[in-house]
Amino acid sequence: MDAVIRYWAFLSYSHVDRRAAERLHRALETYRIPQRLVGRHGPAGTVPARLTPIFRDRDELAASDQLGHAVREALAASAAMIVLCSRASARSRWVDAEVSAFERGYPDRRVLCVLLDGGPDDGDGHARLPPALRARFDGSAGLEDTAPVAVDLGDGGDGWRLGVQKLVASLAGLPLDQLVQRDAHRRHRRMAWLAAASFALALAFGTMAVFALRARDDARQQRAQAEGLVEFMLVDLRKKLEPVGRLDVLDAVGVRALRYYDSQDLASLDADALGRRARALHLVGEISDNRGDFASAGRAFDQAAASTGELLRRTPDDPQRLYEHAQSVFWLAMLQRERGQLGEAERGLRDYVALVARQVRLEPGKVDWRRESGYADSNIGTVLLDQGRADDSIQWFAASLRKARAVAESQHDTSDWLDYAQELSWLASARLAAGQLAAARGEREREIALYRRLLVQEPGNHQTEERLLYALRFLAEQHLVEGDLDATTSALDEADALAARLLALEPDNTGWIKSSAHLALVRTQVLRARGDAGATAQLALARGRIDGLLARDPDNFLWRRDLLAPAQLLAAAMAKDRVQAADLLAIALHELETLHARTPHDRRVRSLLAQAQSASGDARLQAGDAAAARRAWLRGLSLLPSAPATLEPDSRSIRAGLLARTGDQAAARADLAVLRRIDFRDPGHVTPADSGGRALADPAIATALARRTP
Numbered sequence: 001m002d003a004v005i006r007y008w009a010f011l012s013y014s015h016v017d018r019r020a021a022e023r024l025h026r027a028l029e030t031y032r033i034p035q036r037l038v039g040r041h042g043p044a045g046t047v048p049a050r051l052t053p054i055f056r057d058r059d060e061l062a063a064s065d066q067l068g069h070a071v072r073e074a075l076a077a078s079a080a081m082i083v084l085c086s087r088a089s090a091r092s093r094w095v096d097a098e099v100s101a102f103e104r105g106y107p108d109r110r111v112l113c114v115l116l117d118g119g120p121d122d123g124d125g126h127a128r129l130p131p132a133l134r135a136r137f138d139g140s141a142g143l144e145d146t147a148p149v150a151v152d153l154g155d156g157g158d159g160w161r162l163g164v165q166k167l168v169a170s171l172a173g174l175p176l177d178q179l180v181q182r183d184a185h186r187r188h189r190r191m192a193w194l195a196a197a198s199f200a201l202a203l204a205f206g207t208m209a210v211f212a213l214r215a216r217d218d219a220r221q222q223r224a225q226a227e228g229l230v231e232f233m234l235v236d237l238r239k240k241l242e243p244v245g246r247l248d249v250l251d252a253v254g255v256r257a258l259r260y261y262d263s264q265d266l267a268s269l270d271a272d273a274l275g276r277r278a279r280a281l282h283l284v285g286e287i288s289d290n291r292g293d294f295a296s297a298g299r300a301f302d303q304a305a306a307s308t309g310e311l312l313r314r315t316p317d318d319p320q321r322l323y324e325h326a327q328s329v330f331w332l333a334m335l336q337r338e339r340g341q342l343g344e345a346e347r348g349l350r351d352y353v354a355l356v357a358r359q360v361r362l363e364p365g366k367v368d369w370r371r372e373s374g375y376a377d378s379n380i381g382t383v384l385l386d387q388g389r390a391d392d393s394i395q396w397f398a399a400s401l402r403k404a405r406a407v408a409e410s411q412h413d414t415s416d417w418l419d420y421a422q423e424l425s426w427l428a429s430a431r432l433a434a435g436q437l438a439a440a441r442g443e444r445e446r447e448i449a450l451y452r453r454l455l456v457q458e459p460g461n462h463q464t465e466e467r468l469l470y471a472l473r474f475l476a477e478q479h480l481v482e483g484d485l486d487a488t489t490s491a492l493d494e495a496d497a498l499a500a501r502l503l504a505l506e507p508d509n510t511g512w513i514k515s516s517a518h519l520a521l522v523r524t525q526v527l528r529a530r531g532d533a534g535a536t537a538q539l540a541l542a543r544g545r546i547d548g549l550l551a552r553d554p555d556n557f558l559w560r561r562d563l564l565a566p567a568q569l570l571a572a573a574m575a576k577d578r579v580q581a582a583d584l585l586a587i588a589l590h591e592l593e594t595l596h597a598r599t600p601h602d603r604r605v606r607s608l609l610a611q612a613q614s615a616s617g618d619a620r621l622q623a624g625d626a627a628a629a630r631r632a633w634l635r636g637l638s639l640l641p642s643a644p645a646t647l648e649p650d651s652r653s654i655r656a657g658l659l660a661r662t663g664d665q666a667a668a669r670a671d672l673a674v675l676r677r678i679d680f681r682d683p684g685h686v687t688p689a690d691s692g693g694r695a696l697a698d699p700a701i702a703t704a705l706a707r708r709t710p
Contacts, residue, residue, distance in 0.1 A: 005077055005078070007053055007055040007074065007079065008028075008052070008053070008078075008080070008171050009028070009051075009055070009079065009081060009112070010057075010074055010075055010078035010081045010098070010102065011025055011056040011057070011082050012081060012082065012083045012084070012089075012095050012099060012102075013083070013084035013089060014086065014088040014089040014091075014095055016086070016088035017084050017088055017089060017116060020084060020153075021056060022056075024082075024084070027160075028051055028164065028167060028168065029050065029053065030050070031050065031051065032049060032050060033047060033049055033050065033179070035049075037172075037182055040174075042174060044171065047174060048172070051168060055078055057071055067098065067101055072101065075098065075102050076105070076106070078102075078109070079109060079110075079171070080109055080111070081098075081099065081112065082112045082167065083095065083099060083112070083113050083114065083130065085114060085115050085133070086115075087127060087128055087413070087415060089128070090127055090128050090129055090130055090131075091414060091458070091461075093460070095130050096130040096132050099130050110170065111133065112151070112170055113150050113151065114153060115128060115152040116128075116153055127415050131462045151166045165180055271311060274307045274308075274310060277303075278307040278308050281300045281301070281303050281307065284297075285300035285304065285331060285335075286331075298332075298335055301328065301332045304328045305329065307328075308324045308325035308327070311324060317362060319362045319363045319369065322355050322356075322358050322359045322362070323356075323359055326352050326355040326359070326376075329351050329352045330352045330379070332348055333345045333351075333352060333379075336348060337383055337386065341601075342387045343387075345383050345386075346384065346387070349376070349383055352376055353373075353377065353380060356369065356373050357373065359372065367410070370403060371403075371407055373403055377397070377399045377400035377403065378400040378422075378423060380396045381393040381394075381396035381397040381400065381430065382426070385429070385433060386602075387603075388433075388603055388641055388647070390433035390434035394430045394431060397427040400426075401420065401423040401424060404416070404420040404423045405420050407419070407420075408420045417454060418454070418464065418467060421450045421467060421471075422467070424444075424447040424450070425443075425471060427443050428440045428447065428474065428478075429474070432478060435678040436678075437478070437481065437482060437678055437680070440478060441478050441479075444474055444475050444478055447471050448471045451465075451471060452468070465502060466511065469498045469499055469512065469515050472491050472494055472498065473515055473519055476488050476492045476522050477522060480525060481649065481680065481682045483681025483683060485526050485529060485530065488526050489526055492526070495515070496519055499515055499516045499519065500516075510552065513545055513548065513549055514549060514559065514562075514563065517542050517545035517563050520538055520541045521563070521566060521570065524538040525683065525684055528570075528574060528683075529683035529684070535574065536574065543567055543571075549563070550564065557598065560591065561595055561604055561605055561608075562604070564591060565592050565595065565605075568591055569588050569608065569611060569612060569615075571588075572584035572585040572587075572588055572615065573615070578619070582619055585616060589613075592608055592612055603648075603651075606640065607639075607640065607650065607654060609636070610637070610651070610654050610655070610658065611636070611654050613633065613635045613636030614632075614654060614658055617629040617630070617633040617661065629661075630661075630662065633661045633662050636658045637658045637662065640654065640655045647671075649675060649682070652671050652674060652675060653675060659671065
């Protein structure tokens with residue numbers, strides 16, 4: 001180590017995890033690196049015989065949130081940081097402050113994560129990671145060389161021995177396979193000596209038994225090491241490549257892993273090998289899915305399901321095996337959802353619900369299974385909402401909400417209350433889609449009130465502030481739909497202030513940047529409705545944030561659908577002249593047609609494209625081409641559901657306009673009557689009219705309302 005560096009690592013942990021920290025500290029400092037590896041030169045310098053000292057702080061953060069001088073000195077003198085990740089440490093201001101200070105002051109040094117009770121995606125997102133580390137796991141940190149090693153000491157993870165070996169290899173700068181192999185050889189020699197001393201009278205028999213066992217163990221160990229290395233590489237290398245958009249480097253790894261696992265006979269594998277196989281295949285599937293390679297993702301998830309299914313077949317009444325197989329079924333259903341195969345996704349998620357229900361029946365008192373049951377209901381609701389079945393989704397979200405509340409009231413844990421608030425959010429969105437505007441607003445206000453209470457109890461909790469930011473944005477959009485521009489502006493002001501405060505802490509957090517861009521788009525609509533010239537500047541601000549996001553990930557579907565396309569449509573609608581409007585509309589149409597070709601069943605894309613086709617038809621009519629105008633309007637109508645019950649309010653208003661343009665005045669008035677009944681007042685679609693009602697802002701709708709039919 002460098003002369004300035006006195007410690008091999010700084011161990012950061014919550015006081016709740018003190019016993020685990022003491023055990024790990026002791027294991028690392030007493031670990032003897034195999035003699036044949038000592039003295040080598042590697043990335044961390046000369047390999048020592050032992051990794052000592054390792055700094056372990058024994059104090060907690062004071063009320064001031066400031067790290068003490070001794071801790072800052074220890075951070076400066078540490079070659080790396082080890083973070084014990086658990087639900088307790090994720091809530092610890094002390095741990096988050098230490099991690100933030102280390103990353104900010106020494107970005108070239110490694111941060112190694114040790115998961116005590118679950119993987120990084122267990123439970124509610126990254127619930128076991130301190131806020132300062134979550135960006136590294138979701139790929140938004142933007143750093144090339146400091147992605148954390150994830151060591152899972154929990155059940156079903158690496159286990160204690162391999163976990164310690166991973167940490168030692170990373171700190172000492174040694175290849176993991178060499179360390180594991182040398183350590184195994186050392187242990188085998190010790191075991192052979194003890195066996196010979198204990199069974200000297202049966203030397204011949206004992207020798208044959210030892211060799212037989214060693215041959216069998218070597219074969220198993222070699223397979224375990226190979227599979228462990230695949231899993232290790234997929235986890236660690238993925239975290240390093242994902243932020244810089246180079247997951248393509250892992251393509252060869254994924255292909256080889258799939259071929260390797262294809263050749264295995266599941267019946268010949270023990271439970272540990274099947275578990276490693278399933279975990280590695282899930283990782284291959286996630287990487288392929290993120291890169292849009294649905295074929296490879298499907299193969300990986302199918303093979304993972306075969307592994308977890310075999311484990312479940314062997315022990316059909318084991319709740320843990322049910323849980324593992326449920327995760328495989330869930331991933332397959334989510335892949336189908338991304339492909340737009342919503343019917344298949346729904347069937348898969350119903351199978352997932354049934355598996356979780358069996359877990360709950362077998363262990364009704366286990367809180368983790370009750371949480372999973374709530375998640376399962378919520379996932380069904382989500383895919384139903386995707387299909388435009390808002391009324392059906394409400395029933396599932398309501399059931400998930402009840403389960404989340406029961407867990408939260410029994411556990412008194414902030415993360416469980418955040419789960420409950422998330423279900424309130426989904427229920428509010430479903431009610432809005434179903435046209436239940438007042439009920440949607442009530443659910444949203446309950447969600448926001450809960451976040452405010454949680455922030456009184458835990459001021460500065462960034463996870464809760466993030467959820468509040470999202471909820472305020474949704475509330476602003478709700479007020480806009482109701483036509484209350486003053487309430488919309490008030491919610492926007494609070495959300496903007498919160499977004500600015502969060503982004504000052506973490507400027508590269510793409511989730512917060514995305515919310516900030518959303519807020520700017522909503523404010524653009526408010527200013528435009530008021531005839532304020534500032535709408536143009538606000539739209540430019542939104543585009544700057546959107547362009548910044550897409551510079552990081554040009555192919556991000558959600559950013560293009562939810563931000564870029566709406567901004568392009570707004571720009572076309574706000575154009576100064578007909579030529580500029582036509583050019584901007586052509587850009588928006590091209591973007592939406594591309595998105596539609598990619599995901600033809602996405603209801604949001606179809607609605608936006610229908611809106612663009614409506615504007616395109618208007619432009620063609622103004623140019624004197626009535627036939628082309630009608631073709632564009634009919635194309636727009638074909639994109640929207642024909643069943644009125646499946647229409648969201650904004651889509652219904654778009655359809656009403658298209659129906660009026662194509663001459664179906666009666667159907668247009670029927671849609672408008674529904675919008676009046678639910679008090680839909682979005683200024684982008686409606687304007688005040690006489691006491692007899694309201695007219696949509698475009699002339700075709702005004703004409704449809706003015707006419708009467710027998």
